[in-house]
Amino acid sequence: SYELTQPPSVSVSPGQTARITCSGDRLGDKDVSWYHQRPGQSPVVVIHQNNQRPSGISERFSGSTSGNTATLIISGTQAMDEADFYCQVWDINVAVFGGGTKLTVL
Amino acid sequence: QVQLQESGPGLVKPSETLSLTCTVSGISINPYYWSWIRQAPGKGLEWIGYIYYTVSTSYNPSLKSRVTISLDMPKNQFSLTLTSVTAADTAIYFCAREYTGNYHDGFDLWGQGTLVTVSS
Numbered sequence: 001s002y003e004l005t006q007p008p009s010v011s012v013s014p015g016q017t018a019r020i021t022c023s024g025d026r027l028g029d030k031d032v033s034w035y036h037q038r039p040g041q042s043p044v045v046v047i048h049q050n051n052q053r054p055s056g057i058s059e060r061f062s063g064s065t066s067g068n069t070a071t072l073i074i075s076g077t078q079a080m081d082e083a084d085f086y087c088q089v090w091d092i093n094v095a096v097f098g099g100g101t102k103l104t105v106l
Numbered sequence: 107q108v109q110l111q112e113s114g115p116g117l118v119k120p121s122e123t124l125s126l127t128c129t130v131s132g133i134s135i136n137p138y139y140w141s142w143i144r145q146a147p148g149k150g151l152e153w154i155g156y157i158y159y160t161v162s163t164s165y166n167p168s169l170k171s172r173v174t175i176s177l178d179m180p181k182n183q184f185s186l187t188l189t190s191v192t193a194a195d196t197a198i199y200f201c202a203r204e205y206t207g208n209y210h211d212g213f214d215l216w217g218q219g220t221l222v223t224v225s226s
Contacts, residue, residue: 033212042219048212086151090210093151093164
C-alpha cells in the first residue's frame with residue numbers, strides 16, 4: 001500500500017518560514033493536499049492540488065512539489081499556526097494521509 | 107450554509123457493529139465524493155472509504171472486509187457500517203466531502219466529528 005512520510009515535528013520561531021515535508025514514491029505524479037488541525041477541531045484544508053490555496057486561507061500558506069517530496073511552506077509563522085499538519089494524496093481510488101507533523105512556534 | 111453532521115452511538119461493544127450517519131445540509135449530496143475518515147486518540151488521520159452517487163464505493167484495504175458505506179439520496183445522508191469492532195476502532199469519526207465529483211481532490215468540507223468508544 002502507498003505510504004506518505006512526514007517528520008513528526010517541526011519547530012520555528014515567530015516570523016520565520018516553516019517548511020513541512022511529505023515524501024512518497026512517485027509523489028510528483030500525484031496531487032497533494034495539506035490540512036491543519038488544531039486540538040479538538042476538525043481538519044481544515046490549506047492547500048489542494050499541490051499549490052492551490054482555498055478562499056479564506058492566508059496567503060502565508062503555499063505548497064510545492066519536487067520529485068518525491070512535497071513541501072508546505074508557511075511564511076511569517078504566527079503563534080496561531082501552531083497545529084498538526086497532514087499531507088494527503090489519492091493512490092488510484094484510495095486516499096492516503098501522511099502521519100502528521102506537529103508544528104511548534106517557539 | 108453547508109454543514110455535515112455525524113450522528114450515532116458513542117459506545118459500541120466489542121465484536122458488535124458500529125453504525126454512523128452523516129447528514130448533509132445546505133447542498134445536494136450529488137454529485138460529490140463523500141468519505142469517512144477517523145482519528146484514534148492522539149493519532150493521525152485514517153481514511154476509511156468513500157461513496158459516489160449510490161453505486162460507486164472504495165474502501166481502505168486494511169478495513170475493506172468490515173466496512174460498508176451507503177447513501178440515502180432522499181434524506182441527503184450517507185452512512186458507515188463497521189462490523190466486528192475492537193478497541194482499535196475507538197476513534198473520532200469524521201465525514202467529509204471532496205472538492206469535486208469530477209476527479210479526486212482534497213477534502214474541503216468536514217463534519218465536527220463524533221467519538222466512538224469500543225468497550226464492554
